[in-house]
Amino acid sequence: MLKPEAEDGQATLADPQFRADVLAGLERRPRAIPARWFYDHRGSQLFEQITDLPEYYPTRTETALLATLCPDLQEMTGAGRAVVEFGSGSSTKTPLLLRGVKPSSYVPIDISGEFLRQSARDLSDAFPDLLVLPFEADFTRPLTLPHAIAGAPKLGFFPGSTIGNLTPLAAVDLLRAMRVSLAEGAMLLIGMDRIKDPAVLVPAYDDAAGVTAAFNRNLLERINRELDATIPVEAFTHEARWNDDRARIEMHLVATRDVAFTVEGRSFEIAAGESIHTENSHKYGERDARILLRAGGWTPVREWTDAEGRFAVILAEAQPERPAP
Numbered sequence: 001m002l003k004p005e006a007e008d009g010q011a012t013l014a015d016p017q018f019r020a021d022v023l024a025g026l027e028r029r030p031r032a033i034p035a036r037w038f039y040d041h042r043g044s045q046l047f048e049q050i051t052d053l054p055e056y057y058p059t060r061t062e063t064a065l066l067a068t069l070c071p072d073l074q075e076m077t078g079a080g081r082a083v084v085e086f087g088s089g090s091s092t093k094t095p096l097l098l099r100g101v102k103p104s105s106y107v108p109i110d111i112s113g114e115f116l117r118q119s120a121r122d123l124s125d126a127f128p129d130l131l132v133l134p135f136e137a138d139f140t141r142p143l144t145l146p147h148a149i150a151g152a153p154k155l156g157f158f159p160g161s162t163i164g165n166l167t168p169l170a171a172v173d174l175l176r177a178m179r180v181s182l183a184e185g186a187m188l189l190i191g192m193d194r195i196k197d198p199a200v201l202v203p204a205y206d207d208a209a210g211v212t213a214a215f216n217r218n219l220l221e222r223i224n225r226e227l228d229a230t231i232p233v234e235a236f237t238h239e240a241r242w243n244d245d246r247a248r249i250e251m252h253l254v255a256t257r258d259v260a261f262t263v264e265g266r267s268f269e270i271a272a273g274e275s276i277h278t279e280n281s282h283k284y285g286e287r288d289a290r291i292l293l294r295a296g297g298w299t300p301v302r303e304w305t306d307a308e309g310r311f312a313v314i315l316a317e318a319q320p321e322r323p324a325p
Contacts, residue, residue, distance in 0.1 A: 014226045019264070022223055025276070026268050032277040035165050035251075036111060036140075038215065040222050044088070044115040046215040051090065051160075053211060055203040058161055061311040062191045063092050066159075069304045069313060070100025076302065076315065077187050080104045082149040084182060085157040086139045088112065088119035093159050097189070098127055105131040105149050109139045140173070142180035154186040161193035161311070164248070164282040168292065171282070175296020179318045186318045188298055194310055195283040198242040205240035205249050205281065213238035216251055216278055229263040239275065247288075251279040289314060297321070 018037055025033035039047070051059035083103040085094060088110040098106060106123065110116035113136040120134035133146045145154075156178055163171050178188060205212055216238040223229045236253040243250050252275035260269045270276075284292060289312060290300050298316035305312045 019227055022227060022263060023266060026263065030277055031270070031275070033219065035279040036138075037222065038219055038279070039110075039112045039115070040218070041112060041114045043215060043218050043222070044112050046211060046218060048090070049211050050207070050215060053207045053209065055207045057200070057204060058191070058193055058311055059090075059092075061306050062159055062161075062313060063096065065304050065306060065311065065313045066093055066096045066100075070096050073097075073189070073315070074101045077101055077155050078153065080152065081155040081187075082107060082152040083155050083157055084145065084149075085109065085159075086178065087158070087160070087162060088116045089123055090119075090159075091122065094123060094157070095126055097157055098123070098130065101155060103130070103155070104152055105133060107133045107135055107146060107149060109135045109137055109143070111136070111138050139181070140170075140177060142177045145181060154182045156182050156186060156188040156190075158188065159191040159313075161191045161281070163190060163292075164193055164284070165280060166282070167280065168282070171292060172295045175293065175298055179297040182318060184318050184320060187301070188316045188318070190293075190314050190316065192284050192289045192312050192314060193281065194305070194312060195247055195285050196310055198244075200310075201249055201283070202240050202242055205251060206238065210238075212240070212251075216253055219278055220253065223263060227263050228265070230261045231263075232259055232261065235259045236276075246280075247283050249281040249283075250277060251281075252277055284312075286312070 021034050021037060025031060050056055079102055081101060081103050082105045084107045086109055089108050108116060108120055116134050116136055120132050124132045133148060135146060137143055166174060217233055217236060220231045220233045220236060224231055235255060235257055237256055239252045239254050241250045254275040255270045255272055257272045293300055293316050297318060299319045300314055300316045302315040303312055
């Protein structure tokens with residue numbers, strides 16, 4: 001179906017996978033929509049605001065770690081690698097890495113094309129001698145990377161503890177897909193958030209300024225805009241929950257009253273108190289993180305953590321597979 005409300009004023013086609021995920025997610029019980037659909041242009045902007053919030057410790061903690069480790073990273077990875085970032089580069093973390101490793105090229109991959117292109121332009125301006133090759137794609141699947149970097153050794157970059165947004169099974173699948181995309185001999189620098197007191201965790205996902213709440217509700221606004229939906233966005237409130245059994249923060253959109261709406265003509269009803277589960281953020285202990293990486297085909301080589309042990313940045317390598325033992 002053709003949609004007339006694109007931000008540039010041009011009609012666009014709704015992503016068929018977005019449509020399928022939304023409809024399936026609203027039909028299942030409990031209701032759940034994959035978190036990757038947060039990141040339209042507005043959602044990407046809101047997430048950038050979240051990373052600057054005082055409650056949101058992961059970004060500033062990881063940034064400080066990168067500033068510490070990047071001077072030594074080139075020696076560990078070797079010069080001239082193509083840096084492949086899974087997700088559009090941030091204005092703070094990506095430049096730290098690029099200055100530290102002095103790569104031959106930089107390939108940011110993201111599903112949000114407009115945000116990806118703006119991020120790539122900003123980094124091209126900051127690094128005029130660096131070949132920047134933005135690649136609009138869903139990086140959860142194995143990819144054929146641009147031909148220009150086919151022969152270069154590669155360093156994958158997956159910061160922000162984004163791996164925690166996936167269930168452990170999906171996280172292993174993603175790590176395996178990254179190994180296929182980057183090939184044997186590649187290295188991966190990945191951020192992982194650690195398990196800690198819920199008194200620290202919950203406010204990081206439910207800030208006082210309400211930015212995370214706006215980020216969560218923007219998903220409903222996107223559904224309304226792109227899928228001809230009639231969801232009463234004001235009838236849903238943002239809620240962050242710590243699930244201790246699964247070691248994760250969960251984000252939900254909870255109905256404050258009984259609601260009825262349509263999505264592309266299909267009718268749905270949600271009772272007061274019911275929720276749409278929109279995001280998980282799994283937290284990993286030291287041993288858990290290493291097991292996860294190994295299950296995904298990556299061998300941990302080096303790990304850095306902050307003084308309080310809140311966050312870890314891990315360098316891993318796609319070493320040749322060998323038969324047991």
